[in-house]
Amino acid sequence: MKSKKNHTIIDSVPLLDLKGQYMSIKDEIDAAMSRVVESQRFIMGPEVEALEEEIAEYCGARYAVGVSSGSDALIVSLMALGISSGDEVITSPFTFFATVGSILRLGASVTFADIDPVTFNIDPAQVERLITEKTKAVIPVHLYGQCADMDPLLKIAEESSVPMLEDAAQAIGARYRGRTAGTMGATGCFSFFPSKNLGAFGDAGMVTTNDKNLADRIRLLRNQGAETKYAHKVLGGNFRLDAIQAAVLRVKLRHLDSWSDKRRANAAFYTERLQDSGLVGTKIVTPSIVHENHVFNQYVIRAEDRDGLREFLGANGVGTEIYYHTPLHLQECVNDGRHKTGDLPVAEEACASVLALPIFPELSDAQKDYIVNTIEQYYSNSQA
Numbered sequence: 001m002k003s004k005k006n007h008t009i010i011d012s013v014p015l016l017d018l019k020g021q022y023m024s025i026k027d028e029i030d031a032a033m034s035r036v037v038e039s040q041r042f043i044m045g046p047e048v049e050a051l052e053e054e055i056a057e058y059c060g061a062r063y064a065v066g067v068s069s070g071s072d073a074l075i076v077s078l079m080a081l082g083i084s085s086g087d088e089v090i091t092s093p094f095t096f097f098a099t100v101g102s103i104l105r106l107g108a109s110v111t112f113a114d115i116d117p118v119t120f121n122i123d124p125a126q127v128e129r130l131i132t133e134k135t136k137a138v139i140p141v142h143l144y145g146q147c148a149d150m151d152p153l154l155k156i157a158e159e160s161s162v163p164m165l166e167d168a169a170q171a172i173g174a175r176y177r178g179r180t181a182g183t184m185g186a187t188g189c190f191s192f193f194p195s196k197n198l199g200a201f202g203d204a205g206m207v208t209t210n211d212k213n214l215a216d217r218i219r220l221l222r223n224q225g226a227e228t229k230y231a232h233k234v235l236g237g238n239f240r241l242d243a244i245q246a247a248v249l250r251v252k253l254r255h256l257d258s259w260s261d262k263r264r265a266n267a268a269f270y271t272e273r274l275q276d277s278g279l280v281g282t283k284i285v286t287p288s289i290v291h292e293n294h295v296f297n298q299y300v301i302r303a304e305d306r307d308g309l310r311e312f313l314g315a316n317g318v319g320t321e322i323y324y325h326t327p328l329h330l331q332e333c334v335n336d337g338r339h340k341t342g343d344l345p346v347a348e349e350a351c352a353s354v355l356a357l358p359i360f361p362e363l364s365d366a367q368k369d370y371i372v373n374t375i376e377q378y379y380s381n382s383q384a
């Protein structure tokens with residue numbers, strides 16, 4: 001939209017605008033895709049290998065292995081560590097389902113550690129208390145694009161010899177005290193689902209690691225456990241990454257830093273404007289940047305009367321989302337009867353108050369203004 005400042009009338013803002021991003025790099029993307037179509041090499045091959053090298057370099061990891069999704073990145077990581085039934089894995093109850101689904105799919109059981117109320121990430125003190133001899137891994141999630149508090153977690157990992165698997169699905173490029181998401185734990189698990197900061201044109205994912213043995217094992221597992229054609233060494237699966245997705249991702253990776261900068265600028269804009277409005281501290285809590293760099297896959301506020309605000313924003317054309325409205329310990333297929341409401345109070349409270357606002361890089365100032373004004377309008381109406 002060509003905005004002649006103050007003259008563009010905004011009456012709606014989507015949560016995400018993938019089409020806008022595509023149109024801004026259409027020529028590059030179309031050329032990359034037709035390169036793959038012309039080669040007719042769709043499974044693995046040079047595009048996938050090149051993406052693996054580029055992601056490894058981008059993250060500062062020794063190895064990167066392309067896989068079919070973020071969920072599969074988690075599953076193959078757990079498989080490579082030999083996690084199976086009888087094992088326990090500790091993770092957060094406040095994350096996307098796949099973090100927990102991957103553990104349960106392998107027959108292992110999940111132990112939930114509650115989260116920190118400021119960052120929404122797993123609380124290391126809780127993790128420490130929950131470690132037993134059966135604990136075989138911990139999965140911290142870098143939620144919304146900000147790293148979990150890795151130093152105390154890595155200390156626990158070292159003292160208890162329990163590996164950390166980073167669920168970095170929302171956090172590509174995020175940094176923590178000079179290190180990058182996906183390079184601190186045994187593996188880093190990335191998703192290139194279209195709504196992630198680096199989004200494919202379908203499903204795709206990546207595992208990063210500095211451990212050669214793990215990298216080799218994951219390469220084996222993702223391709224039916226076959227070292228050479230039709231010689232199946234271990235029980236793996238089809239967890240491969242498509243060449244066409246790799247080609248799209250290679251183009252987008254070149255733009256990722258500038259997009260992340262724009263996400264951060266959008267976040268700073270909201271936080272400043274919401275503070276100026278007087279709503280912060282009374283009706284709203286804005287996100288805290290505790291660990292640089294936050295890459296803002298989501299900009300999530302806590303809001304008083306969240307559902308009322310969401311409805312009002314929706315009625316005014318503003319797309320929002322609730323990540324997540326049910327904590328995982330209370331999900332039907334997860335709760336084996338061990339869990340009840342009140343067990344993980346910080347996560348449960350977060351589920352009742354969080355709201356994600358549009359944060360995609362291409363947002364205009366006029367669109368952000370419209371959103372902040374609509375929020376202000378809601379709370380001034382509800383006071384009347």
Ligand SMILES: *Cc1c(COP(=O)(O)O)cnc(C)c1O
Nearest residue numbers: 069070071096098169191192193
């Ligand atoms: C998106 C996401 C996943 C799963 O990724 P898919 O590519 O959709 O399988 C896992 N964990 C978290 C935290 C995510 O946000």
